Amino acid sequence: MAHFAKLDENNIVTGVYVVGDEYEATYAEWRKEFGEVYVQTSYNNRIRFNYAGIGYSYDEGRDAFIAPEPEGNLGLDEATCQWIVPQVEPLDN
Numbered sequence: 001m002a003h004f005a006k007l008d009e010n011n012i013v014t015g016v017y018v019v020g021d022e023y024e025a026t027y028a029e030w031r032k033e034f035g036e037v038y039v040q041t042s043y044n045n046r047i048r049f050n051y052a053g054i055g056y057s058y059d060e061g062r063d064a065f066i067a068p069e070p071e072g073n074l075g076l077d078e079a080t081c082q083w084i085v086p087q088v089e090p091l092d093n
Contacts, residue, residue: 004028004038005052005065013056013065016041041065049081 002024006015017038019027028038041052049064050056056065064081074084 002027003041003043003051004031005041005056005058006031007037007039007058011058011060013052013054013058015054016052039065 001021002019004017004019004027005013006017008014023030024040028040031038039048039052039058041048043051045051048058049062050067052058052065053067055068057068058064059066059081062078062081066076066081067083070083070085072086074086076082077084
């Protein structure tokens with residue numbers, strides 16, 4: 001099975017769909033005929049760094065799916081395309 005993320009006009013993921021193996025090679029091209037854009041994603045992160053989720057963005061330059069930017073992040077880790085968030089130390093009682 002293959003997974004494809006549907007993108008809107010701003011490259012934001014609006015849905016993720018499972019496609020049978022027999023359609024994997026042609027699915028994205030076939031959907032273009034309907035004016036839709038689909039990009040393959042992977043549960044095991046072998047392609048495009050992260051598994052796409054609704055609200056994620058697709059960065060064409062990095063060829064990566066990137067989660068929505070969290071508040072207070074320290075920037076994007078270019079090696080993983082994941083946001084760097086500060087670690088909070090637990091309070092000692």
